[in-house]
Amino acid sequence: MSATQRRSHYQVTFAVLAVSVSAFALLQSLVVPVLAEIQADLHTSQTTVTWVLTAYLLSASVCTPIVGRVGDKVGKERMLVVALAALSVGSLIAALSTSIGPMIVGRVIQGVGGGVLPLSFGIIRDEFPAKKVPSAVGAVASLSAVGAGLGLVLAGPIVRALDYHWLFWFPMIITAGAAAATVVFVPESPVRTPGRISVLPAVLLSSWLVCLLLALSQGSDWGWTSATVVGLLVATVVLAGAWVWVENRSVSPLIDMRMMRLPAVWTTNLVALLVGFAMYGSFAFLPQLSQTPTAAGYGFGASVTESGLILLPSSVTMFLAGMYSARAARRIGPKAVVVTGSLIAALSMGMVAFVHDHPWQLAVANAVMGAGIGLIFACLSNLIVAAVPAEQTGVASGMNANIRTVGGSIGAAVMATIVTASVFPNGLPHESGYTRGFATLMVVMLVCAAVALKIPAVGRRVIEEHLVGEPEHPQLGMVAGGTLVGDKSE
Structure with a gap:
């Protein structure tokens, strides 16, 4: 099949990738609001049930860069099918589980699906027309963030209408269909990295x-x-x-350390760490803030479904901002977009810290946060894709996603320490804990904006023309700081 024939179907390929990434992202957060119900149904302890999250996080963090690298070497389409199959099999095991052990095993298998994100970026770079790459990468990156937020929103209605097992049945059906669609519609990428793993x-x-x-x-x-x-x-x-x-x-x-030391790569990875810190720290405690009984002197006593609706605006604005980010990057540059997004996100964290007396205030703050995070995520992915040679797209974007996950783990842990530093006799945190916690996230996003200023400028020509390799310049190795550098012949 010729390159022209392959690329004539890039919109179908994008649809398959979008569904795949969305399903993986949903599985990151769907179970968060219903851990207490899973604990009761499976007759386990609170400490043990947290492994439903921890096991998935550990597995995804380990597998994401490795699966991305294997895809660079043996074929991205082939490994995408493997990743989607793992998501489907893991979801099936979790859906059928009647005890905590199989549930955790299923979540570990699901973590292999973390490779979906870097593989999708690599396929887009290899198969899409050059001018379509930035917007497609931005949209897929936004979907990864939107899915995580949307999982918190959908969990309540699904559990209320059915039961928590359907939090796994639905993803299983979706990922199995996406795996079949990948085999039929997604072409095997011709770009390979030689050598053994x-x-x-x-x-x-x-x-x-x-x-x-x-x-x-x-x-x-x-x-x-x-x-x-x-x-x-x-x-x-x-x-x-x-x-x-x-x-x-x-x-x-496995990961080229010279690549990781490139200014365009290490600065982008540091921004990803800080954004993950703030976003996951926020997602972990916004539902708790809204669900706090009003008797505590704050909070709204919201149900799981109601707290999800308060978070819904962030999913909407995150996706819209992600779709717009490519256009903004062409106009003012991706660096400026990341700085702007960081400042917007910092504003939203400050709003939550100091203005949270009514549900609508949290909803507005969430909408603002979604806009900022959406701008950042889409541009970070494009900066990473632009900064490395095509054959390292999978491992570089996988490591960037991994660093974001590590940042999220740190953010959730730090927020837990700050928020629960002072509690009532009934175990509920004092309101001041949330104020200090979200003020900390605001400071983190201000630091993120300062780090983003260190990202090398990437010109419009690089964004639009060099995100995929140009046949007339096969010797160009990577893009960094708006300048093409690195000769593969060296």
């Missing part, structure tokens, strides 16, 4: 990510100064150092 870097990467995320996710329960948490953090530092050392000396590295 190194096992040791993959093991070391997985090990330090597991240690870090396990410490962050369980620190509040085990105690931040406990021997277990401190040991995990020390192991993280040691294993991460060993991983970098091995990657720098590997003939076929």
Whole structure:
């Protein structure tokens, strides 16, 4: 099949990718509002039921960059089918579970689907017309954020109309259909990275990510100064150092450390960390704030469904802003868009911190937050895709998504520590805890804006012309700071 024939179907390919990414993103947050119900139904403890989230987070963090790298080497379409199949099988196991063990196993298998996002970016870069790449990448990136927010909104109505098992049945049906559609409609990308896949870097990467995320996710329960948490953090530092050392000396590295040191890459990754910190910290505690009984002197006593509706505006504005971001990036540059989005998000966090007396105020703040986050996510993805050679798109975007997840884990842990520092005898946090917590998120987004100012400027020519390799310039290796650099012949 010729390149022209392949690209004539890019809109169908985009539809399949959009459904795939949305399903994965939904699974990130659908279970958050109903953990208490799962705990009661499966007759388990609160500590154990948190592994329904933790297991998924750990698995996705380990698998996302690895699956992206394998896709770069053996074929993105092939690995996309594998990732979607894992989501479907994992969802089936979770849907059929009658005890906590199989539920956690299902969530671990679902985590393999984390590779959907970097694989989608790689397929877009390889298959879409050059001028369509920025908007398509931006839309898919926005869907990944929108899906996470929408999961919090949809959980209540689904559980109320059916039961929590349908939080897995629906994604299973969707991802199985997307896997079949991928086989039929998504062409195999011709861009491959030669060489074998190194096992040791993959093991070391997985090990330090597991240690870090396990410490962050369980620190509040085990105690931040406990021997277990401190040991995990020390192991993280040691294993991460060993991983970098091995990657720098590997003939076929899993992640090219030279690529990670590019100004356009490390600054974008740092922004992703801070955005993940603020977004997931906010998503984790906004429902709790709205569900707090009015007897506490604040909160609205909202149900799961009602708190979801308060969050709905952020999903809408996030998607709309993501769709607009490519046009804004062409006009003022992606760097300016990321800075603007960070300031907008900081404003929204300040609104929640200091103005949360009525539900409509939280809804407005959420709408503002969605606009800011939507602008940032779409541009971050485009900056990463533009900053690396085509054959490293999967691993680079996978690592960026991974860093965002790590930031989210840190954000949720820090917010939990701040919000619960002072509580009533009944266990409810004082209102001041939420004020301090969201004020902290505001400061984080202001720091994010300052970091975004360090992102190298990327011109319109690079955005529109060099997100995919040009046949007349096969020697160009990567794009950084608006300048094409890196000769593959070197």
